[in-house]
Amino acid sequence: MAEQAMLQVRHLCTSFFTEKGEIRAVDDVSLEVPAGKIVGIVGESGCGKSMTARSVMGLVKAPGKVKSGEILLDGRDIAALSEHERCAVRGSEISMIFQEPMTSLNPVVRVGRQVEEALILHEHVKRHEAEERAAEIFEAVGIPDARKRLRAWPHQLSGGLRQRVLIAMAMICRPKLLIADEPTTALDVTVEAQILRLMKKLCESGTSILLISHNLGVIAQVCDYVYVMYAGRIVEQADTFTLFDHPCHPYTKGLLDSVSSLRSGARILDTIPGVVPNLLHLPAGCSFSLRCGCCGEGCADLLPGLIETEPGHRVRCHLFDKEEPA
Numbered sequence: 015m016a017e018q019a020m021l022q023v024r025h026l027c028t029s030f031f032t033e034k035g036e037i038r039a040v041d042d043v044s045l046e047v048p049a050g051k052i053v054g055i056v057g058e059s060g061c062g063k064s065m066t067a068r069s070v071m072g073l074v075k076a077p078g079k080v081k082s083g084e085i086l087l088d089g090r091d092i093a094a095l096s097e098h099e100r101c102a103v104r105g106s107e108i109s110m111i112f113q114e115p116m117t118s119l120n121p122v123v124r125v126g127r128q129v130e131e132a133l134i135l136h137e138h139v140k141r142h143e144a145e146e147r148a149a150e151i152f153e154a155v156g157i158p159d160a161r162k163r164l165r166a167w168p169h170q171l172s173g174g175l176r177q178r179v180l181i182a183m184a185m186i187c188r189p190k191l192l193i194a195d196e197p198t199t200a201l202d203v204t205v206e207a208q209i210l211r212l213m214k215k216l217c218e219s220g221t222s223i224l225l226i227s228h229n230l231g232v233i234a235q236v237c238d239y240v241y242v243m244y245a246g247r248i249v250e251q252a253d254t255f256t257l258f259d260h261p262c263h264p265y266t267k268g269l270l271d272s273v274s275s276l277r278s279g280a281r282i283l284d285t286i287p288g289v290v291p292n293l294l295h296l297p298a299g300c301s302f303s304l305r306c307g308c309c310g311e312g313c314a315d316l317l318p319g320l321i322e323t324e325p326g327h328r329v330r331c332h333l334f335d336k337e338e339p340a
C-alpha cells in the first residue's frame with residue numbers, strides 16, 4: 015500500500031483480564047486504511063474483528079484493555095490522547111456504525127433529532143442549520159421522503175432505513191474514517207446491495223472506510239484491500255483481487271470454499287471442520303493448526319510470522335516460511 019494511509023494501526027494488543035486468565039482478543043494486529051479506500055476485515059465469529067474496531071475507537075470496556083500499540087489517524091497517534099481528546103476525535107474524525115443496529119438508536123427520540131444532535135455536539139451549529147444538514151444527508155444516503163422521515167420514530171422505519179439513519183449519523187460530521195461493523199448483516203440481500211453501493215459512494219467522496227464482515231461475498235463487492243483474522247491475529251492480507259485470485263492461507267481458502275458451497279445450495283458451513291478455539295487455550299504455535307488440513311510437524315508449537323509472499327501480500331503460515339532464500 016503505497017498511498018498515504020488515513021489509518022495506521024501498529025502492533026495493537028487488546029486483552030480481557032478475566033478470572034480464568036488473559037484473553038488476547040487482538041494480538042499484535044497491524045493494518046492500514048489508505049485515504050479514500052475501503053479496507054475489509056473478515057473472519058469467523060470471535061476472531062477479534064469488533065475488538066479491533068473498538069480499540070481504534072477507544073471504546074474497549076473493562077475487563078478489556080488496550081495493552082499496547084499505535085493508532086495513527088492521518089499521522090497523529092490517537093492512542094496516546096487523553097480520554098477527553100479522544101472523545102472529540104470520535105464522531106468528528108472517526109465514526110463507527112456498530113454491529114447492533116437495533117440498539118444503536120434511541121427508541122424515544124425522533125431519528126432526525128438524533129442525527130442533528132451529533133452535529134450540534136461536534137460542530138456547535140444552530141438547530142435550524144442542523145435540521146437542514148440532516149435533511150441533506152438523509153437524501154444523500156437514499157432515504158425516500160427525507161424531510162418527512164426526519165420526524166419518524168425509529169420503530170416506524172424498516173431495518174434498511176434504520177441502517178441508513180445510522181450511516182447518516184456517522185457521516186454528518188464528515189469523518190475522515192468510517193468504521194462499519196457488520197453494517198448489512200441484519201438486512202436482506204437487496205438492501206445489502208444498496209448499502210454497499212452507498213459505502214462505495216461515500217468512499218469516492220473522500221471518506222476512508224474500514225468494513226468488518228464475516229461474509230467474504232460482501233468484502234469482495236466493495237473492498238480494495240482485505241485482512242483475514244483468525245483467533246485475534248491477522249493471518250493473511252492482500253489487495254482484494256489477489257486475495258480472491260490466489261489465497262495462500264488454508265484458513266482463507268476454507269472461507270472461500272464456504273462461499274462457493276453456500277452459493278451452490280449447501281446449508282451448513284462444513285468446509286472448515288471444527289470451531290474457532292477458545293482464546294484462553296490457544297496452542298503456542300499457529301492457532302489454526304487444530305483445524306488445518308495442511309498441519310505439519312511443528313505447526314502447533316511454533317508461531318509463524320507474517321511472511322510477505324509478493325509485494326503487499328502477507329501470510330502467517332509455515333507453508334510459506336520454510337523456503338530458503340533464493
Ligand SMILES: Nc1ncnc2c1ncn2[C@@H]1O[C@H](COP(=O)(O)OP(=O)(O)OP(=O)(O)O)[C@@H](O)[C@H]1O
Pocket residue numbers: 030032037039057058059060061062063064065066077113228293
Ligand atoms: N466482555 C468480554 N469479556 C471477555 N472476553 C471477551 C469479551 N468481549 C469479547 N471477548 C473476547 O474477544 C474475542 C473477540 O471478540 P470480537 O467481538 O472482537 O469478535 P468478532 O470477530 O467481532 O466476532 P463476531 O463476528 O461474532 O462479531 C472473543 O472471542 C472473546 O473471547
Ligand SMILES: [Mg+2]
Pocket residue numbers: 063064065113195
Ligand atoms: Mg463483531
